[in-house]
Amino acid sequence: MGIIIYCILLVKRDTEKLNSLLNDIKGISNTDLFAISSNEIAVVVSDIEKHGLTADRSNTLKYASVVEQIFQQFALLPMRFGSVIESREMVTKLLERNYIEILQNLYKVESKYEFGLKVFCDSGKLKEELIEKSSDNIQAPVKTVPEIKRSVFRDYVDKKLREHKLEELMLAYVDQVISKITTYLSMFNSVNKFRKMVTETTILDAIFLIDKDHKSAIIHAVDDLQGQYPTLNFILTGPWPPYNFVEITLK
């Protein structure tokens, strides 16, 4: 038997509130949840068969649902799915060893929500639009070469150069979108992370950590952005527990 850790939370003096909340939630395999505390922080865990934890849909959804329900009432750091430890004593030791770092991280995410913003595009249409707007003639060959001198190798370079220029145009465009989003986010004093050109159609995958009070303001900001980029599709999700903002390596 092992112990699976769901999250570490800032419980302060609300131990009773936490225990009553945990009484209403079941863990993976319908197990009881319990808290192991140390001063201001607590770890939410449940017993688990050591070899019984598979990363299937049902278990991962259950894990996320436990974290989500606790997140509604406490500031927390979600643990990576599958964090199993041998005994309660080891959980206590882990808490003691990392107490300061955990506490600092918890204060950083307290009263904050994580939001996700994905920007999708019709890649073909966007490329056509960018080519049209570009001052550079992308379709032109590298150098004007007399027809007699053209060869299959030269045509190949021309084709590759067109692809290269188009990629540069796309990247410049995405940078411009990021810069616009950053301008909006700067109003909310947020922490942001961006990934560009994740797939051909997902030009941007952004996550940010923002004060809880700014939830409706961020929806308005995304609506504004959508108005400025009608050919793109902005999707805002959240609020999420700070899955992408836990910056701690447990010792």
Place this chain on the structure above:
Amino acid sequence: MSENKILYNTGSLDELSEEIGKLTSNDESKLKLTPDNADSGLAKLVLTLVELIRKLVEKQAMRRVDGGLLTDEEIERLGETLMKLEMKMEELKEHFHLTDRDLNINLGPLGDLM
């Protein structure tokens, strides 16, 4: 993702679900090395790295062509080299039954290699 977590979306839920599917279906991009597939697993790893280097070389070459730094003869030779490299790569992929999607490695939180 539950619907109430979507705060803003002007497209349809079907489109969204399709896009999310593309972002999360990264089975091919995981390197699965087992005693039974050590050969093909290793080939996939080596070819992924070769493809990464080939693409970097191609990108650098295009920057130089775009910057007008090469003569006609140099562009011609470059074209021949890049074309042969790409053809050789296609041959190797076919030999090891690999597709373009296979030639990538999922680096977890860092995303895909290419």
